[in-house]
Amino acid sequence: MKADSFSEPQRQSGIGVLLIFLTTVYKFIKGFWVLGVYFLLNSPGGRILFFVGLGVSILAILALIYSYWYYRKFLFHIDYSKEEFKLQKGVFSTEDIAIPFDKIQQVYLKRSILQRIINVYSLIIETAGSSDKEISIKAISKEKADVLSALLIRAKKDAAIAETGTEELEGPVKKEVLWTHKLNFLDLLKIGLSTNYLRGLALIFVFFSTIFNELRPFVEDYSEGLDEQLEQIPGLLESVGVFVIVAILILLLSMVITVVEVFIKYFGLKLQQSKSSLELEMGLKTNTKISLxxxxxxxxxxxxxxxxxxxxxxxxxxxxxxxxxxxxxxxxxxxxxxxxxxxxxxxxxxxxxxxxxxxxxxxxPNKILLFRQMFQSVFLPIALSLLFPFFTNYIAFETWAVLVGIYLIIGIIWQLKLFASxxxxxxxxxxxxxxxxxxxxxxxxxxxxxxxxxxxxxxxxxxxxxxxxxxxxxxxxxxxxxxxxxxxxxxxxxxxxxxxxxxxxx
The missing domain is CATH 2.30.29.30 (Pleckstrin-homology domain (PH domain)/Phosphotyrosine-binding domain (PTB))
Structure with a gap:
């Protein structure tokens, strides 16, 4: 490793143009996916499809031109004389970023699935005391990423030594692994099945809420027919059994979502301790390597x-x-x-x-906290739930009373244990x-x-x-x-x- 490596401005890997282009296209699709659903539901004619295809083609060409110029204008280097890492980027307006070595907090690597396919890495530089925490170089080869990461970490250590006058950070030293922790397939499955499912339930709610809000203008014409079909179902939501079945189905779905999320986040997790740090690597969709x-x-x-x-x-x-x-x-x-x-x-x-x-x-805590939590989490929701049996026909008073009784018992026991903990x-x-x-x-x-x-x-x-x-x-x-x-x-x-x-x- 040369002492003056990366002293001259340089660009990302050439394949970075493809990464920038695909990322831009993905953002466009993510923002306008509802239009695709609209065309599927309404079966537009050939003339409309022609203009849509023409518009998409023009946008793709513009995105490709933008990606190329973004790649050309993205330059980075190390200014050893000023003890700074410098980055220049921007197509329509140029942004110059200078990071003093002593402000660098962390340097680590990440890889998305797309980056794995095209064999590049993201090098992330975290800084202190700034609203822009991360400086990211999204398309850099493994060899360059390792060299640049080592140079920046070493530069930060030298800056700390110069400031404190101590040699405790002086290195580099060979990282001797003291112990290693890994997660296998069975471990990930256990974690997914035993994890809190509230996040899975929240994802279900957000997903269906988003679908409903996006497609609401297209299904309003069918709402009357749907209401008629629901009214024909005898005893809808008037028995505890229906609630139990629905709850079990939602719980199973949330378990599946949670397990999948665990596999995506923590696949290949490996934690190692050396003398000076904890080295962590994990992730299927986005693979992250970080030193703690x-x-x-x-x-x-x-x-x-x-x-x-x-x-x-x-x-x-x-x-x-x-x-x-x-x-x-x-x-x-x-x-x-x-x-x-x-x-x-x-x-x-x-x-x-x-x-x-x-x-x-x-x-x-003082017992006043218990009384406040009991009121907010138990008695107030029960009082508000009175609106359901009196202002809607979808739930019988008897069903409401059973559910409220169960909720009251569980709520009081839960709040007592929470306060004691x-x-x-x-x-x-x-x-x-x-x-x-x-x-x-x-x-x-x-x-x-x-x-x-x-x-x-x-x-x-x-x-x-x-x-x-x-x-x-x-x-x-x-x-x-x-x-x-x-x-x-x-x-x-x-x-x-x-x-x-x-x-x-x-």
């Missing part, structure tokens, strides 16, 4: 549920340092971890923490928040990585002297609601730890 350093991990969240715990499956979520506008993109989830592997990850991430805490205090632990080096009934969650943040904390007291809390607390980090916020005023001296201690810390976390 302990100092940049702001929050560590570990979740499981009774089924997954029985299968020895845990999920770790890392929240990385990032700008406020892109926090969600900086959360990395790794499912299918065994309990032993989770402990190895914790030992690696928190290797510099004190082995023994002189302070260990646990706080629980909430716990905040403050120690010398850590904050730990625990919660969850089915999905058990533990969030951990090192006190020196906290940026600040907010304390608020709504008017209905003043009489009882309880507060809501939000702990702010560069990787997101964690909150604890309705805690007693006895926590105030410990919050002062946390603020002292923040101010007196001399460790870097970026």
């Amino acid at each position: 350093q302990p100092r940049r991990i702001q929050l560590l969240q570990v979740t499981t549920n009774p089924v997954q715990k029985w299968l020895n499956l845990y999920e770790a979520r890392f929240s990385l340092a990032s700008s406020e506008n892109t926090l969600e993109k900086s959360k990395i989830k790794i499912p299918g971890l065994g309990e032993t592997t989770v402990e190895k990850i914790k030992s690696f991430v928190y290797a510099d923490a004190n082995s023994e805490d002189t302070l260990e205090k646990t706080f629980r 909430k716990k905040l632990q403050i120690s010398d080096d850590f904050l730990r928040l625990k919660s969850g009934v089915w999905n058990k969650k533990e969030e951990t943040v090192e006190t020196y990585k906290l940026q600040s904390l907010s304390v608020t007291q709504p008017i209905w809390y003043k009489k009882r002297n309880v507060f809501n607390i939000v702990f702010h980090t560069a990787g997101g916020d964690v909150s604890f609601r309705a805690v007693d005023k006895k926590i105030v001296p410990y919050l002062n201690y946390v603020l002292f730890k923040i101010e007196s810390a001399n460790k870097g976390w970026m």
Whole structure:
């Protein structure tokens, strides 16, 4: 590797023109797919099809010209004299981007299915303190991507050494793999079948809502006939059995969706620990390779549920340092971890923490939180549900009463257990928040990585002297609601730890 590699402006791989063109076409199809459905339903004549085909051809030619010029104007290089990575792009207006080496947070590779087919990579450069978190070179060969990635990582390390005057980051060193965790087909299937299905249900709802909204103008003419057919079905939605059957069908569909989503996201997942980092690779649709350093991990969240715990499956979520506008993109989830592997990850991430805490205090929320949650999640929905049997003919009062009774029992038990699970632990080096009934969650943040904390007291809390607390980090916020005023001296201690810390976390 030459010291002055990438010092001259250069372009992406030539095949990048095809990638840009296909990406542009995909965005066009995604934006106007409803027109295709319209033509299928209305069977337009040959003259209309001719003009449609002509228009599509012209748009394709324009997209190809645009792709070529975008490729020609996309230039990048390393300016060693100014210690910056520079990127120039734009067709109609030119955008010049300069990233100082000390602002680089992460450099990693990604591959979509299309990029695998044409054998190119995306090289992603994450920066700190910017609304544009990612700088992406979408079509670069594996050889160039590896060299450029190594140069930028090394440049960042040299900049850190020059700033701190320490040699602890000096390298490079050979990455010795200490342990490896992989997911096989059976592991992915277990994760999919034991995962929370609410996301699958949400996807079903969004899918059918989108289809309905897009096609509503085309089916209004058939709505009267549909209503007549529904009225001919005897006892529609008037028995608990119908609800049970519909619920089972929706649940099975959501399970299928969840399993498929797990395979797409986490196929080929491999996690390795070296002396200085965790190396992660995963993904079928988009293959991602990323290196995680302990100092940049702001929050560590570990979740499981009774089924997954029985299968020895845990999920770790890392929240990385990032700008406020892109926090969600900086959360990395790794499912299918065994309990032993989770402990190895914790030992690696928190290797510099004190082995023994002189302070260990646990706080629980005030009961006012239980009453508010019970009202909002149980009694208010039941009161609103009264509208169904009185203002619609699609549900009988008896059916409503049975469903409300079941919901009331489950809701009260659920809220009692949820309230009992909430716990905040403050120690010398850590904050730990625990919660969850089915999905058990533990969030951990090192006190020196906290940026600040907010304390608020709504008017209905003043009489009882309880507060809501939000702990702010560069990787997101964690909150604890309705805690007693006895926590105030410990919050002062946390603020002292923040101010007196001399460790870097970026």
